[in-house]
Amino acid sequence: TLNVRGMRKQHLQRNIGPNNQSNFYTWLRQTDSSILALQELGFDPPxxxxxxxQTFNQILKCNDAVWTGHxxxxxxxxxxSITSSSTFLNGRVITASVKSSSSPFEATFCV
Structure with a gap:
């Protein structure tokens, strides 16, 4: 079963870190989402x-990811795995194609 979730979280950079044990980040690390889309991250440009x-991918248990400032x-x-991706509108939009190595699944996501 594929579990896809989306979430708006402002200012991820200010709140996440290897020692942060807030309930939100504990939940985020433990959630069973196969694919997770995050919006409104609030990183400084670029x-x-x-x-x-790399740190966020380790903390959030990601195998693959596309990150922008937003x-x-x-x-x-x-x-x-992500087979291709593009960003638009200064990083406010990500489109990515995702493929499965274990089943005949391929999809395109827009965040």
């Missing part, structure tokens, strides 16, 4: 650095 993205598409199911 968005999270490669190191920040939104993110997080792939948490190990059988899924």
């Amino acid at each position: 968005g999270p650095t490669a190191i920040q993205q 939104c993110a598409l997080l792939i948490r199911d190990p059988s899924l």
Whole structure:
């Protein structure tokens, strides 16, 4: 079963970190979502650095992800991967194609 969720969370950069144990981030790490779309992240331009993205991916248990200063598409199911992605409107919109290695599934998502 594929579980897709979307969430608006302002100022992710200010609230998340390896030692942050807030209820929201604990829930986010433990949720069973296969794909998670986050909006209104509030990063300073041009968005999270490669190191920040790597840290967030580890904390949020992501196998693959696309990050901008405004939104993110997080792939948490190990059988899924992003095959292509584009960003529009200064990073306010992400489109991505996602494919499964374990079933004949392919879809395009827009965040």
